[in-house]
Amino acid sequence: MISMKYLPVPVESNSLHFLEDLVPVAGKSGIRIVPDCVISDIKSDELVDLVSLPGGLPAAEAFASSAEIGKIYKRHNDNGKIVAAICASPLALNAHKINHGRKATIYPALHLRLDGHYTYCSDNVVVDGNMVTSRGPGTAMEYGLKLVELLCGKAKSEKVAKDMLYLL
Numbered sequence: 336m337i338s339m340k341y342l343p344v345p346v347e348s349n350s351l352h353f354l355e356d357l358v359p360v361a362g363k364s365g366i367r368i369v370p371d372c373v374i375s376d377i378k379s380d381e382l383v384d385l386v387s388l389p390g391g392l393p394a395a396e397a398f399a400s401s402a403e404i405g406k407i408y409k410r411h412n413d414n415g416k417i418v419a420a421i422c423a424s425p426l427a428l429n430a431h432k433i434n435h436g437r438k439a440t441i442y443p444a445l446h447l448r449l450d451g452h453y454t455y456c457s458d459n460v461v462v463d464g465n466m467v468t469s470r471g472p473g474t475a476m477e478y479g480l481k482l483v484e485l486l487c488g489k490a491k492s493e494k495v496a497k498d499m500l501y502l503l
Contacts, residue, residue: 390422
């Protein structure tokens with residue numbers, strides 16, 4: 336994934352732990368992520384340009400059941416900010432009733448769990464208004480570049496892709 340620290344936009348946090356500690360979290364492949372902050376560090380009226388949730392079914396189910404994640408998503412969506420999710424995490428968008436009726440994608444084996452609240456698309460990345468969804472690990476680069484494009488413009492996204500030797 337593209338680190339937002341290399342873009343000309345201020346970054347509050349590259350990672351957030353929605354529990355109440357800064358203990359590193361290991362993903363499915365064993366890669367450890369050390370969060371920059373915990374969810375309680377976010378002010379109830381704070382807005383950023385983009386809220387994106389990573390994938391993985393256990394994480395997605397935790398995000399879906401988190402009232403705090405729901406509040407953050409709703410606040411940002413209501414203010415027209417970009418709300419995004421990849422892999423299984425569109426389940427959290429669904430659980431928190433974010434933009435029902437729009438187009439979305441999700442990890443293919445989970446599309447029925449969107450409960451018919453979205454128009455399911457099999458595209459790698461789907462943008463519908465301020466909502467961005469992507470299918471899974473193999474689409475992460477395309478997803479990241481789309482987020483760069485939405486935040487910084489197509490030219491910046493193309494430059495990042497070129498610098499990373501990624502062919503669009």
